[in-house]
Amino acid sequence: MRITTWNINSVRIRLDLIRQLVKQAKPDVLCLQETKVPNDLFPHQAFADMGFAHRMVHGMKGYNGVAILSRIPFSGGEPLHRCGKEDCRHLYARLPGGIELHNLYIPAGGDIPDPKVNEKFAHKLQFVDELGDWFKDARKKKQKLVAVGDFNIAPLETDVWSHKQLLDVVSHTPIEVEKFGRMQASLDWVDAVRHFIPPEEKLFTWWSYRNRDWKISDRGRRLDHVWVTPVLKTSLRSASVMRDARDWTPGSDHVPVTVEVAA
DNA sequence: ATGGTGGATGCTCCA
Numbered sequence: 267m268r269i270t271t272w273n274i275n276s277v278r279i280r281l282d283l284i285r286q287l288v289k290q291a292k293p294d295v296l297c298l299q300e301t302k303v304p305n306d307l308f309p310h311q312a313f314a315d316m317g318f319a320h321r322m323v324h325g326m327k328g329y330n331g332v333a334i335l336s337r338i339p340f341s342g343g344e345p346l347h348r349c350g351k352e353d354c355r356h357l358y359a360r361l362p363g364g365i366e367l368h369n370l371y372i373p374a375g376g377d378i379p380d381p382k383v384n385e386k387f388a389h390k391l392q393f394v395d396e397l398g399d400w401f402k403d404a405r406k407k408k409q410k411l412v413a414v415g416d417f418n419i420a421p422l423e424t425d426v427w428s429h430k431q432l433l434d435v436v437s438h439t440p441i442e443v444e445k446f447g448r449m450q451a452s453l454d455w456v457d458a459v460r461h462f463i464p465p466e467e468k469l470f471t472w473w474s475y476r477n478r479d480w481k482i483s484d485r486g487r488r489l490d491h492v493w494v495t496p497v498l499k500t501s502l503r504s505a506s507v508m509r510d511a512r513d514w515t516p517g518s519d520h521v522p523v524t525v526e527v528a529a
Numbered sequence: 530a531t532g533g534t535g536g537a538t539g540c541t542c543c544a
Contacts, residue, residue: 275544276536300544302537328537329544374544386543418544475534475544519535519544 267338267529269295269367271414271490273472273520277301277333281312283514288316291508291524294337295361299371299416301331308333322359330354332369332415338362348396349389356397363410363529365498370397370415379439387436390418391445398449407453412527413493416520419446422460424468425488437487455493458525462505471507472520480512492525501528 270293274280277298288296296318301308308323318335324345325331331354334340343358343366355371373393376386405411419442423429432438450457463469470486477483494502503526511521 279536300536329542376543476532478533516535 267295267361267363267365268293268524268526269297269412269414269492270522270524271297271299271369271416271492272522273299273371273416273490273518275300275302275518275520277331278303278307278309279516280518281309283511283517284312285316286514287508287511287522291506291522293524295340295359295367296335297367297369297414298333298335299331299369301325301333302328303331322357324354324357326352326354330371332357332371334359334367334369336361340367346400348400349392351389355393361529365410365412365527365529366405368411368413368415370413370417372397372416372418374418375436375442377436379434379436379441390436391441394419394442394445394449398445398452401449401452405453407495408497409495410498411453411495412458412498412525413455414491414523414525416489417446417491418489419443420487420489421446421450422465422488424465425470427468427470427485427487432487437489450493454496456496456499456502458492458494458502459488459505459507459523461499461502463507469507470509471523473512475519490520490523492523494525494527498527502526503528 375390381388473480
């Protein structure tokens with residue numbers, strides 16, 4: 267089973283790019299974040315035409331939004347709400363073989379890395395805390411779980427273009443990395459991408475729109491992740507980051523990440 | 530230190 271995650275930054279203006287992704291990566295299940303569309307306006311027919319007969323969407327007007335599109339039948343979990351908000355950031359599905367797939371869009375956290383003056387950063391930290399607690403309380407590490415999405419945190423030094431220059435930049439601050447680690451420890455989550463691509467190697471999934479030439483400056487960060495619980499570790503078959511997609515137009519600032527799990 | 534771009538929305542917010 268091939269699972270692809272992509273922060274699409276508006277699903278409606280990037281349907282052609284999604285068709286290209288589907289052609290090249292051939293995902294069985296596609297998880298999108300930042301769909302930026304309410305459920306009643308989601309382009310269901312386009313995804314049905316691509317072969318995704320099974321769809322679960324959780325969106326709102328203008329912001330956020332997650333969707334699970336699948337060739338394989340699944341039974342629905344429900345949208346989950348965190349931090350007392352209904353802001354469309356967590357959706358999960360139960361796939362055949364007893365695998366439960368979580369699609370996550372963790373808050374970006376604004377610009378100032380201080381929860382006392384920046385409530386978006388406070389929200390992000392609380393969200394990661396809550397999510398880790400929820401995994402620990404509501405699920406077990408012996409369950410077959412996959413968690414994918416835009417986590418908006420780059421944990422390793424090699425997950426950013428300059429560790430030193432990003433220590434004060436939201437996404438790579440020590441407090442975020444620590445909370446990321448605690449969330450990862452909640453179920454002993456395995457980083458499925460680093461399972462195949464060594465942690466010594468620089469690896470990014472996002473490049474800002476604000477760099478004129480993303481490829482030359484290569485100031486990227488690895489914000490998008492795929493995790494599996496320990497029972498699925500031996501089922502992992504491959505992982506890849508579709509770096510070329512950053513050049514597609516009109517492109518997202520994130521690129522797709524695909525993991526193959528024997529199932 | 531600053532501003533750079535892009536999407537949705539509607540005279541601005543979010544990333």
